[in-house]
Amino acid sequence: MKIDTLEQLAEKLKSCENVTILTHAHPDGDTIGAGFGLCYFLRSVGVKANVRNSDGFPKKFDFLYYDYADEDFEEQCVISVDVADAKLLGENLANYADRTDICIDHHFSNKSFAKFSYIDGGSCATCLIIYELLKVMGVKPDKRIADCLYTGIATDTGCFMFEGTSPEAHRAAADLISCGASAAAINREMFQIKSKGRIFAEMQLIKNMRFSEDSKIALITITNDIMDKFGVDRADLDGFAGIPICVKGVKIGITLKQQPENPELFKASIRTVDVDAAAIAAKFDGGGHIRAAGCSVRGTESEAAEKLLAAAKEAVC
Amino acid sequence: MKIDTLEQLAEKLKSCENVTILTHAHPDGDTIGAGFGLCYFLRSVGVKANVRNSDGFPKKFDFLYYDYADEDFEEQCVISVDVADAKLLGENLANYADRTDICIDHHFSNKSFAKFSYIDGGSCATCLIIYELLKVMGVKPDKRIADCLYTGIATDTGCFMFEGTSPEAHRAAADLISCGASAAAINREMFQIKSKGRIFAEMQLIKNMRFSEDSKIALITITNDIMDKFGVDRADLDGFAGIPICVKGVKIGITLKQQPENPELFKASIRTVDVDAAAIAAKFDGGGHIRAAGCSVRGTESEAAEKLLAAAKEAVC
Numbered sequence: 293m294k295i296d297t298l299e300q301l302a303e304k305l306k307s308c309e310n311v312t313i314l315t316h317a318h319p320d321g322d323t324i325g326a327g328f329g330l331c332y333f334l335r336s337v338g339v340k341a342n343v344r345n346s347d348g349f350p351k352k353f354d355f356l357y358y359d360y361a362d363e364d365f366e367e368q369c370v371i372s373v374d375v376a377d378a379k380l381l382g383e384n385l386a387n388y389a390d391r392t393d394i395c396i397d398h399h400f401s402n403k404s405f406a407k408f409s410y411i412d413g414g415s416c417a418t419c420l421i422i423y424e425l426l427k428v429m430g431v432k433p434d435k436r437i438a439d440c441l442y443t444g445i446a447t448d449t450g451c452f453m454f455e456g457t458s459p460e461a462h463r464a465a466a467d468l469i470s471c472g473a474s475a476a477a478i479n480r481e482m483f484q485i486k487s488k489g490r491i492f493a494e495m496q497l498i499k500n501m502r503f504s505e506d507s508k509i510a511l512i513t514i515t516n517d518i519m520d521k522f523g524v525d526r527a528d529l530d531g532f533a534g535i536p537i538c539v540k541g542v543k544i545g546i547t548l549k550q551q552p553e554n555p556e557l558f559k560a561s562i563r564t565v566d567v568d569a570a571a572i573a574a575k576f577d578g579g580g581h582i583r584a585a586g587c588s589v590r591g592t593e594s595e596a597a598e599k600l601l602a603a604a605k606e607a608v609c
Numbered sequence: 610m611k612i613d614t615l616e617q618l619a620e621k622l623k624s625c626e627n628v629t630i631l632t633h634a635h636p637d638g639d640t641i642g643a644g645f646g647l648c649y650f651l652r653s654v655g656v657k658a659n660v661r662n663s664d665g666f667p668k669k670f671d672f673l674y675y676d677y678a679d680e681d682f683e684e685q686c687v688i689s690v691d692v693a694d695a696k697l698l699g700e701n702l703a704n705y706a707d708r709t710d711i712c713i714d715h716h717f718s719n720k721s722f723a724k725f726s727y728i729d730g731g732s733c734a735t736c737l738i739i740y741e742l743l744k745v746m747g748v749k750p751d752k753r754i755a756d757c758l759y760t761g762i763a764t765d766t767g768c769f770m771f772e773g774t775s776p777e778a779h780r781a782a783a784d785l786i787s788c789g790a791s792a793a794a795i796n797r798e799m800f801q802i803k804s805k806g807r808i809f810a811e812m813q814l815i816k817n818m819r820f821s822e823d824s825k826i827a828l829i830t831i832t833n834d835i836m837d838k839f840g841v842d843r844a845d846l847d848g849f850a851g852i853p854i855c856v857k858g859v860k861i862g863i864t865l866k867q868q869p870e871n872p873e874l875f876k877a878s879i880r881t882v883d884v885d886a887a888a889i890a891a892k893f894d895g896g897g898h899i900r901a902a903g904c905s906v907r908g909t910e911s912e913a914a915e916k917l918l919a920a921a922k923e924a925v926c
Contacts (some may be wrong), residue, residue, distance in 0.1 A: 418907070459787045466778075470776045488824075
């Protein structure tokens with residue numbers, strides 16, 4: 293069933309006790325920020341709550357839960373945050389697929405797998421929804437909650453850089469900074485600091501970057517060899533997809549990622565300027581948005597690259 | 610004389626006719642955004658106005674003035690924006706040093722060289738002051754002015770990433786986006802796109818990066834050779850100073866820039882985490898802020914590097 297307004301969502305939330313909060317697999321700043329922000333709020337009003345993730349919580353966001361500990365209770369209510377589809381709960385939370393009570397999400401594509409769903413596809417981040425929910429409830433976030441919600445808004449908007457960053461996202465950031473969010477420290481951790489391995493891997497990728505059509509197309513391939521050589525792990529891959537499209541004059545930037553478990557399978561991220569990225573991805577049964585889309589291709593490294601380059605050439609002409 | 614309030618500044622501005630607006634030499638997004646934002650506003654209310662820069666206006670900000678043309682009038686009023694010191698007007702505007710009527714600036718260090726000065730050292734950007742000035746005057750910025758003011762606020766806060774990015778900066782951004790500012794396109798131009806030359810120059814610098822004290826100190830040197838080899842010009846140097854401090858674990862990041870006109874002179878940018886950058890710069894008669902400071906050192910490339918590394922080692926111990 294659809295929950296239409298934040299006021300109705302607030303009412304629903306007030307009836308929850310002993311809450312398990314579900315975040316999506318391969319967690320990002322928005323699902324983690326929303327999960328822990330909601331958890332800390334519930335605990336602050338005396339409601340027992342825990343946060344769950346199929347893959348565990350990455351070290352990168354440790355500043356949000358360094359002293360978090362699970363509470364002991366018999367679960368009565370399950371809330372998912374930033375989870376568009378039950379499949380995205382991941383292997384270890386798959387048993388929650390048909391027993392989620394409330395889903396709070398900002399993906400248009402949300403599959404409404406929960407009993408009650410509050411979906412705002414126009415919102416920049418699930419953390420922005422949680423911020424607005426607390427506002428409707430008359431709650432001023434404490435520093436800890438502010439850190440969580442700022443993290444999700446900042447990461448889902450690329451530090452307010454991406455298309456679609458709304459006035460509401462900026463106004464929420466303003467309030468959260470006033471509530472004590474350590475914005476600069478969070479941004480440094482999220483967007484600036486890179487491991488030496490990551491930096492040297494990037495250099496290798498850039499060195500190997502392929503250009504085509506008078507440099508209107510650029511392509512990099514993250515091979516398993518490069519990942520191993522520089523000791524880069526999956527959590528360190530954020531932002532690689534943005535590299536080729538940042539070269540001046542490039543209209544289509546493609547990032548291929550070889551799959552560790554299947555070296556003849558490559559996941560492609562397509563980013564574009566003035567070109568329909570989703571249409572290129574669709575040629576390989578992929579999809580996405582007009583400026584950012586994805587698909588999978590099979591073959592050797594050079595076969596995969598040639599397939600994508602051929603499709604991109606057609607699109608850029 | 611000091612102007613204390615935005616209301617007084619607004620009154621002063623209302624009495625201005627035939628205005629020359631001065632921006633600082635080697636112009637950045639804030640001085641350009643404030644200059645053209647103010648100019649377009651004045652023109653919109655029938656006041657003749659032109660913008661001046663000692664070095665001409667860089668191509669990078671062309672989206673703010675691609676169809677700007679000087680107006681013909683006899684100058685009656687001179688306003689400087691984002692100019693902390695008359696010296697910073699540059700060679701070709703030096704004759705304005707003692708005939709600036711109104712100075713609008715956000716630098717604490719402003720030398721009050723104008724007849725009347727409105728200085729708000731606590732503001733993130735001069736563009737933020739202009740935004741607040743228009744608000745006080747009851748003026749809603751049009752799309753063009755919004756683009757100018759957003760550009761200055763975004764560039765001076767590192768796209769809302771830097772320490773000290775205020776709630777007011779975010780609230781202004783929210784309003785300016787509502788007024789039509791093309792935030793994503795501006796951010797792409799300001800923060801994301803890099804020329805091939807710039808990208809390959811960065812790679813060379815990172816390859817040559819020197820680490821010291823268990824990688825707590827990192828140093829890069831931008832030599833004239835590298836600038837020439839990759840065809841990087843001065844306007845393309847933004848952000849290089851931020852490279853060494855982004856390596857995980859680095860507490861002191863130093864960027865040396867060889868001076869084209871004097872190869873035995875290096876300008877040093879010092880960025881720090883948990884270390885006083887200004888104290889390191891002070892050892893070489895430089896100065897700045899606690900986390901970002903600068904100084905000059907003489908010598909060969911390796912002598913300059915050794916001097917800075919020695920000072921940094923003392924500071925990190």
